[in-house]
Amino acid sequence: MQTGLKQAVIVYGLRKLAKITGGEVRDLADRIPEVTTPAETVWESYETLLASGQVREREEVLTCIFSLIEIKESRSPEPHYYSARPLALEREVLFPTTKTGAQRAGPGLWERFTHELQQTLEANPDIPFEIFYHLYQKYAWAVPCTYGEPGVSLFEQWKGVAALAWATGVAWAEGPADEFTLIGGDIPGIQSFVYTITSKGAAKGLRGRSFFIQLLGDAIVRRLLADLDLCPANVIYNAGGNFMLLGPEEARATEVVAHVRRQVNARLVADLQGDTALVSEVTSVQAGDLFTPGRFKEVRDAFGRQVAQAKSRPLHELTDDWATLFKPKGKGSRLSCAVCRIEVDEHNSKPLERTGEIPEGAESPRICYLCDSFGRLAYDIRHEPLWMLVRDTPEMLAGKAHPRDGWTNLLARMTGFWYEFRDEWAADESDGQMEGKVTILAINQTDFLRAGAHGFRLLANVTPKTTDDDIRYLRDEAQWEEKDIPQEGDIRSFTLLAHAAATAGAIERVGVLRMDVDGLGRVFGEGIPDLTLPRLSALSEAMDRFFGGYLNRLVRDQAENDLYIIYAGGDDLFIVGAWHHLPALAETIQREFKAFTGGHPVLSLSGGITLEGARFPLYRAAERAGEAEGRAKHHTRAGGHDKDALCFLDTVVGWEDWELVRQQKDNLLWLIGGDERERRLPRAVLQIVQNLCRIYQTGLQDARRRVRRQNRGRPADKKLSLPNPQMFFGRWAWMQVYSLTRLTQRSRDDEVKARMMELQKQIMQPATVRYSGLAARWAEYLSRVSKEASGRANR
Secondary structure, eight states, rough: OHHHHHHHHHHHHHHHHHHHHHHOOOOHHHHHHTTOOHHHHHHHHHHHHHTOOOOOOSSSSSEEEGOOOOOOOOOOOOOOOOOOOOOOOOHHHOBBOOOOTSOOOOOOHHHHHHHHHHHHHHHHOOOOHHHHHHHHHHHHSSSSSSSSSTTHHHHHHHHHHHHHHHOOOOGGGGGOOSEEEEEEEEEHHHHHHOOOOOOHHHHHHHHHHHHHHHHHHHHHHHHHHHHHTTGGEEEEETTTEEEEEEEOOOOHHHHHHHHHHHHHHHHHHHTTTTTSSSSSEEEEGGGGGGGGTTHHHHHHHHHHHHHHHHHHHHHHTTTOHHHHSSSOOOOOOOOHHHHHHEEEEEEEEEEEEOOTTSOOSSSSEEEEHHHHHHHHHHHHHHHOOOOOEEEEEEGGTTTOOOOOOOHHHHHHHSEEEEEEEEEEOOOGTTTTTTTTTTEEEEETOOOOTTTOEEEEEEEOOOOBBOOOHHHIIIISSOOOOGGGGGOOOSOOOHHHHHHHHHHSOOOOOOEEEEEETTHHHIIIIIITOOOHHHHHHHHHHHHIIIIIIIHHHHHHHHGGEEEEEEEETTTTTEEEEEGGGHHHHHHHHHHHHHHHHTTTTOOHHHHHEEEOOTTTTHHHHHHHHHHHHHHHHHOTTTTSSSEEEEEETTTTOOOOOOHHHHHHHHHHHHHSSSSSOSSOOTHHHHHHHHHHHHHHHHHHHHHHHHHHHHHHHHGGOOOOHHHHHOTTTOOHHHHHHHHHHHHHHHHOHHHHHHHHHHHHHHSSHHHHHHHHHHHHHHHHHHHHOHHHHHTTTTT
């Protein structure tokens, strides 16, 4: 990393923040040694490039990046704004508000920033760039930029200037280069790699594999930055296996990218047998095109097509190495890994630690060391607080593989970076660590200096842990053998998560929740008409703050020890746990995401929830939840609005109707009571409501078939309209009056009668009866605890 450039860019950032907040930078700047201060006109040339020559008035408060999204068929939302506060994973900090409610940047912000910076300078006058990068992000993320581009923070402005200067190279002090490159990467095949494993140790294996893919993307980006002599500011985005960097001139960038791609893919083929691969491409771009609305969109769209085309021919750089691609794998062993099913022998595997979820067999199951290390990775990242250490180890690049290697060795041989995680870290342990050798990141701790780290990283890592009660249940009720029982603090198994639902009185099942943002590709592609590189970066950073950071708080508040975040990042999430928590969690996530985006009508979440037995094959559970999510994304309404829905118990409900379903469920639960003493009506009411809903649905389908038959051969202008689900009446209407009235007459309780009357009114409305069956089934599952249900849970 170029020392003079590093220090000059730091001083540039200090001066900009001081000017906005009314602070004094002189004393701080003097403490940074050997500053090469270019003429002010040089920095002006960088800022002119960022502003694309436009002169705009600076914002007083930062516009929420989501407020800039415009889709033709949707209404424009009321603009929202951020308060200029230090970054923290708190709702009042992260969420936008009205313009009058937004706090402007002032002396208080500068004082807090300089207090932390001075502490760092006292310990190390040659401040590591990583520390300043994260400190500036913490304090300038919600401060408007100086050149007036709405939605772009001062941090994004400083990041853009730093990226341009580093990509320009040795001539940075003369102004930005005329030409740069975009470096894009993708890791296809993630779902195949993550989900296609057996149920043995599924919870740990799945979490470890999904996070390994995140670390793989992180390590690849670090390798590219190191080999191209770039800095963290050159990362435009890096999430969900996708990344984009701003790079130097094309010849050098192409050479480095090709070398790293070949190096990584050769190891992925050897160690993962080609389950996933790195696709990376380079395109040249004129400097002005990066910051000029319209032109940047054209460049980005063309580059996106280039990367997509490369995904259709993964591993093409290895076609000259037939031995690596096509030589037989394995040695003909009859053994296979119990988790990933690849061939193993006694040298590259070990006996699988037995639990009560793994039945005794004629042959002792084995696990390869790589799968075993994925389980240990999930174990290592379960802690709060947590620190991630990244060590630069170029000497390990292309090193010889060992049969007992785990994920750490694999990453180091591919990228030259060694990762480890610790749940304890003293601030003085980071003293003396050399920049470029070891980087310490505090997970989900924006007060990272106090935690003794160089920066912070957001990671959704809520992990349920085995408790004393769990151990007693496994020993006394489930009657597991002592050698099979986990230790206190181990990751809770699917068996225990399903039991947590039964303990709450619900059917004993594991729930699987998958959600993602609707149409985000379109939002990134055409949602912001004046899209520029800083705005693209800001949009990605905002998504990471929600899915990588704030989501942790939502899950913990719902039921910390009953839910397990398998993956969350980019724009999607995958959570497993005691199923009875998931509907409320999904509703909370949807509501909070809507508020996080300033209530934008275009931005919504769709999801799917499925219920599975503790031993149900994991890959099928993931597929089924994905299919449920897909059904939600195909939800349409009469007005044309689509998606924005949840599929639960095989029924798709638009979020606008979800409150009604929840209220009907709560009403039914009250009517049947928690036990015999509280029972106000017989449980038969649940079956009656479900039968009425089935009759309604059958009648609606029959009516539609009749209309379609009648329309055969009719001209288009003479065709009959299909019955509207919200307006269709049939046999179910009079049947519900008869059935529910008889039940109501059995009670002398006025509140029971009033609630039954309300239920009848709802079921009499075609717009709501279509969801009454779901509400009744939900209530039944929440109150159905029996030996039979418990016995089926583990099938």
